[in-house]
Amino acid sequence: MLIYECENCSHHFNTQCACEQHMNNTDHWLPEFECETCSHPFKTQRACEQHMDALGHQEPKVPCDHLNSRIHRGASVPCHFCGKKYTSASSVTHHLELGSCRCAKGVNHTSILHAIQQRDPHHIITDKQIEWYKEDVSKYLATDLAYNGFFWECYLCHAEFGTKGALNAHINSPAHSQRMYHCPKCRKKFKSLAGLLKQLCP
Incomplete structure (x- = not known):
């Protein structure tokens, strides 16, 4: 069952x-949306965009990037596990890396990185390592001690969240991971495959 x-x-x-x-x-x-700079998670695209606008956290965009938004492109790229549609491959990948696909148990940032490294023996998009990077696959849960009286605070980067659930999502996201991916063209490094795909397939 x-x-x-x-x-x-x-x-x-x-x-x-x-x-x-x-x-x-x-x-x-x-949360399904993440700041492009600080990886702070948000439940809505609007909240994420407001955060990035307020703090200047946007990646440099080409002038017509608005035409690539959900409003103009729609959501036509499905998640192969749950069927939910997204605007781009990087959005689907972000959904999977966060471990938020309810139909893809065990698929998360670490499992995707491991699968990509196995399929990238010449290190076209992943960093070369002496041995498999054994990132901790445990799921972390914040305790009540993370509440500072106003917000739920990350003990690593001190980012603040409105709910304990949002803090837990942040703690278990790639936010504090090493930058294990790189662009094969410019060598810019990324913490997530979604970030790399956004660079390669805007």
């Missing part, structure tokens, strides 16, 4: 509908 697990807590459900209803009622959906 298939079991559905909440993205943010340990509750299990017998149906996807029940699981989604729980996540809607408790606001337990993991």
Whole structure:
């Protein structure tokens, strides 16, 4: 029997509908959007864009990049696991790297990096290493000590979040990972495959 697990807590459900209803009622959906510079997670694209505008965190864009937005392009690239549609391959990859695809258990930043490194023996897009980079695959959960009286605070970078769930998503995201990917053209380094794909396929 298939079991559905909440993205943010340990509750299990017998149906996807029940699981989604729980996540809607408790606001337990993991953030799907991430700042291009600081990797701060957001639940909506609008909130992410407002953050990047306020702090100047956008990657340099070509003047007509607005035409590549969801408004103009629509969402036509599906996740092969859950079927949800995104605007680009990098958006689908980001969805998978965050581990937020409920139909792709075990697929996350680390498992994708390992699969890519196995398929990139000549290090076209990954950094060469003496041995397999054994990034910790544990899932971390913030304790109540992370609450500073106003926000949930990351103990590594001191980024602040409105909910414990958002902090947990940040802690388990590539935000504090090494930059293991690089552009084969300009050699710019990236923490995530999604970041590299955004560079290669804007």
